[in-house]
Amino acid sequence: MSSIFQTKTVDELLGVHGAAGSGMKRTLTTFDLVMLGIGAVIGAGIFSSIGTAAVGEVAPDGTVIRYGAGPALTLSFVLLGAVCALSGLCYAELTAMIPVSGSAYTYAYATLGELVAWIIGWDLILEYAVGNVAVAIAWSGYFASFLRFFGIEIPFWLCHSYRDVAFSYPEHMDKLPIVFGHHIAINVPAIAIVGLITWLLVIGVKESAQVNNVMVVLKLSVLALFIGVGFFYIKPENWVPFAPNGWRGVMNGAAIVFFAYIGFDAISTAAEEAKDPQRSMPRGILWSLAICTIIYVIVGAVATGIVPYAQLKGSDPLARAFELAGIGWGQVIISFGAIVSMSAVLLVFQYGQPRIFYSMSRDGLLPPFFRQLHPKYQTPHITTIVTGLLVALGSTILDDDETYDLTNIGTLFAFLIVCLGVLALRLKDPQRHRPFRVPFVWVVAPLGAAGCLYTMYYLPTAAWERFGIWLLIGTALYFAYGRRHSNLSAERDRANPAP
Numbered sequence: 001m002s003s004i005f006q007t008k009t010v011d012e013l014l015g016v017h018g019a020a021g022s023g024m025k026r027t028l029t030t031f032d033l034v035m036l037g038i039g040a041v042i043g044a045g046i047f048s049s050i051g052t053a054a055v056g057e058v059a060p061d062g063t064v065i066r067y068g069a070g071p072a073l074t075l076s077f078v079l080l081g082a083v084c085a086l087s088g089l090c091y092a093e094l095t096a097m098i099p100v101s102g103s104a105y106t107y108a109y110a111t112l113g114e115l116v117a118w119i120i121g122w123d124l125i126l127e128y129a130v131g132n133v134a135v136a137i138a139w140s141g142y143f144a145s146f147l148r149f150f151g152i153e154i155p156f157w158l159c160h161s162y163r164d165v166a167f168s169y170p171e172h173m174d175k176l177p178i179v180f181g182h183h184i185a186i187n188v189p190a191i192a193i194v195g196l197i198t199w200l201l202v203i204g205v206k207e208s209a210q211v212n213n214v215m216v217v218l219k220l221s222v223l224a225l226f227i228g229v230g231f232f233y234i235k236p237e238n239w240v241p242f243a244p245n246g247w248r249g250v251m252n253g254a255a256i257v258f259f260a261y262i263g264f265d266a267i268s269t270a271a272e273e274a275k276d277p278q279r280s281m282p283r284g285i286l287w288s289l290a291i292c293t294i295i296y297v298i299v300g301a302v303a304t305g306i307v308p309y310a311q312l313k314g315s316d317p318l319a320r321a322f323e324l325a326g327i328g329w330g331q332v333i334i335s336f337g338a339i340v341s342m343s344a345v346l347l348v349f350q351y352g353q354p355r356i357f358y359s360m361s362r363d364g365l366l367p368p369f370f371r372q373l374h375p376k377y378q379t380p381h382i383t384t385i386v387t388g389l390l391v392a393l394g395s396t397i398l399d400d401d402e403t404y405d406l407t408n409i410g411t412l413f414a415f416l417i418v419c420l421g422v423l424a425l426r427l428k429d430p431q432r433h434r435p436f437r438v439p440f441v442w443v444v445a446p447l448g449a450a451g452c453l454y455t456m457y458y459l460p461t462a463a464w465e466r467f468g469i470w471l472l473i474g475t476a477l478y479f480a481y482g483r484r485h486s487n488l489s490a491e492r493d494r495a496n497p498a499p
Contacts, residue, residue: 004478005113006488010425010432013098013110030280035213036348037264037288042219043345045260046299047338048138049404051317053257054309056249066460069253071304072243074297076253077260081293083455084261086448087415088289089438090422091265092282096436097425099277104265104414104421105356109363111421111428114489115475118482120417121360122474126410126467128353129387131262132194132346133394134403137164139342140189140395145316146335157185163399190395197346198388201354202374202381215344222337223295225330226318227302233325234305248458255458258408260296263348264289265414278435350391354383364487365478405463406470412452413467419449 028036053076056068069076094107105124109117144159156165157176162185165172176183243250267284274280303312306321316338322330358380361370374381394403422438422445438444483489 004115004483007111007113007428008109008488010098010110010429013100013106028274028280030276030283032213033267033274033280033284034287034291035216036351037267037284038220038291039213039216039344040263040267040348040352041261041288041292042216042223042295043135043260043263043341045257045262046223046296047142047318047334047341048316049257049259050300050303051312051320053253054304054317055313056245056252057256066252066256066458067245067249068256068309069249070241070244070309071239071301072250073253073257073304073309074300075243075250076257077293077296077300079250080254080258080261080455081289081296083448083451084264084289084415085286085293086444086451087419088264088285090419090445090448092285092436093422093434093438093441094418094425095267095281095285096278097432097434099274099281100359104418106359107421108417111424112417114365114483114486115478116417118360118365118478119471119474120414121356121365122477123410123413123471124356125353126407126470127262127265127414128349128356129390130394130403130410131259131407132349132353132391133398134259134407135342135345135349136190136194136391136395137161137187137398137403139193139339139346140187142316142335142338142342143189143193145319146332146339149332149335154189158188159190160185161187161396161398163397163402166399185396187396191392193343193346194350194388194392194395197343197350198384200347201351201384202379203377215340215347219337219341219344220295222333222340223299225337226322226334227298229327229330230302230306230321230325233327234302236305238305238308251455251458255408255455256404258412258455259404261289261292262407262411263345264292265411265418282436350384350387353387354380357383357387360482362487364485364490365482367481402462402466405459406466409456409459409463409467410470412456416449416452416456419445419452 050073052068054068054070054073057065094110098106098110100106105117105121108120140159144154147154155175156172160172162176162183164187165176165183165185173183176185178184245252264285267281267288274284299318303318303321307324311324312321316335319331319334319338322328322334357366357370360366361368361383370383371380372382373379422441425432426441
């Protein structure tokens with residue numbers, strides 16, 4: 001059983017998966033990485049979830065599920081920015097020292113052992129693939145809303161999943177066609193955008209990064225428009241009371257809107273495709289995180305200042321704020337910006353997930369076909385296509401609300417492991433050269449881990465239950481396949497044969 005806790009040394013990781021062992025092209029600059037981070041972070045969270053974070057959640061029978069932050073949403077963003085900054089510093093140290101694909105999975109393998117690495121790799125599916133399901137569903141909603149401005153109406157059953165209708169729009173069940181005695185609904189726009197993103201990622205990472213850069217510029221321009229125009233419609237009385245539900249409301253809002261911060265860690269999956277990873281990876285992570293935090297705080301203040309926070313409830317709170325303020329032309333532009341923004345998030349998340357599969361397969365923990373590269377484009381095309389199929393399927397059978405919390409808890413858990421991994425490697429290999437070092441690591445890393453755990457505490461019980469079931473399934477798969485096929489175990493057995 002000791003083999004499940006065996007770790008890879010940094011030298012092993014760099015020797016096997018470094019420049020000589022990687023088949024992927026190094027084409028990404030620091031600017032590309034910063035834009036990649038912004039592309040992943042600014043998306044469905046800021047355009048969709050801030051309404052729920054401000055107002056809270058109420059069951060159909062009127063029961064309060066959790067209270068919102070109100071105008072103190074800005075404080076929720078600041079607190080989350082601090083927690084993510086602590087985790088980001090830990091990511092920066094590890095990704096500069098171990099510039100290979102795999103993100104938290106690779107770092108856990110080097111610090112906490114093979115079983116923990118597998119669990120993190122399995123857990124990251126919640127962040128990238130399951131998170132992309134929620135983004136694809138939100139994208140579909142904004143796309144349908146945008147078309148309605150031009151008199152184009154997509155039939156309700158062609159732009160929603162069945163569970164989405166059953167849980168969020170039960171009054172529309174009679175609009176669904178019946179086939180063999182069952183109501184059906186298919187989210188066609190979600191499937192279409194996921195298919196387009198999958199094709200783009202198969203043909204090449206540099207081309208994908210260039211498209212991402214264009215989308216980031218567009219969505220930052222839209223948010224700048226929202227801030228610049230919305231500033232003149234702010235009514236200070238809308239900020240009173242500032243925190244109607246006290247500290248619990250602030251933390252509930254933080255737990256909900258954490259989805260808005262997911263993505264900066266996706267930069268670490270690009271380590272084998274960065275030109276100068278030791279310098280560019282830390283800069284990409286920290287700069288993108290700082291820029292997004294500043295934008296979030298300002299957008300949150302403007303949104304809750306334009307209209308009373310209770311009126312922001314809905315899937316399109318920023319567009320709704322402009323609508324209620326009588327800025328109809330701005331509402332159209334905001335909806336267009338949300339479409340572009342979520343497209344960028346889909347691109348970056350779907351970029352990250354195949355590289356997690358690629359790294360796990362390279363270590364023998366997943367079947368060999370997961371690590372195959374396209375002969376022409378040198379991208380992990382099989383895992384990219386598999387991920388696209390899973391996300392497309394999920395977007396047409398799942399409800400977005402249940403995927404948000406599951407994504408949040410999975411990502412926070414990965415952040416926690418990275419914070420602990422930095423400390424473990426400082427003890428295990430203190431003399432190792434670190435191109436970037438976490439300042440005051442024995443304060444920063446424990447605070448980062450505690451902050452992640454504290455935020456997880458405010459997630460609903462259902463999220464914890466589903467997360468536990470997900471980890472149990474992953475652990476069973478590890479013992480059924482991964483442990484039996486681990487390359488590290490095979491190498492150690494050859495080096496130290498049994499008597």
